[in-house]
Amino acid sequence: MNRTTLIFTIALFFVFSACKKELTKNPQSPETLNELKAPSGFSWKTTRDVNLTLSTQVNGLVNVINDQGITYQQAFLTANSPNMIKLTLPAFEKKITLRFQGKDTILNLTGSEMSYTFQ
Numbered sequence: 001m002n003r004t005t006l007i008f009t010i011a012l013f014f015v016f017s018a019c020k021k022e023l024t025k026n027p028q029s030p031e032t033l034n035e036l037k038a039p040s041g042f043s044w045k046t047t048r049d050v051n052l053t054l055s056t057q058v059n060g061l062v063n064v065i066n067d068q069g070i071t072y073q074q075a076f077l078t079a080n081s082p083n084m085i086k087l088t089l090p091a092f093e094k095k096i097t098l099r100f101q102g103k104d105t106i107l108n109l110t111g112s113e114m115s116y117t118f119q
Helices: 002-018
Strands: 047-055 060-065 071-077 083-090 095-100 103-108 113-117
Touching: 047 071, 071 083, 103 113
Parallel strands: 047 113
Antiparallel strands: 047 083, 060 071, 060 095, 095 103
């Protein structure tokens, strides 16, 4: 029994030591930043600017928040006049939530100039 265990252990050692994955260098990886090539039209920006014009018939505080509940900006809106807010948002952000007077409004980010009127 002892001899069988020894032979089995040696056999397992050879089986697991024979299976090695060779590490090869990816031929597409650049060595330096000067060798880095990006596709045409690729934007290196990680943020984008959105000019948001908000209108309301009552004075109040608006919060601009993301899906995780993080507030990007807070502003006081004056009744019956357009209120301009310049937002700098992460480039991956596709929508924001406007919280005004206890109500949430989801606004899809479709451009750099947007407007919304609270009812």
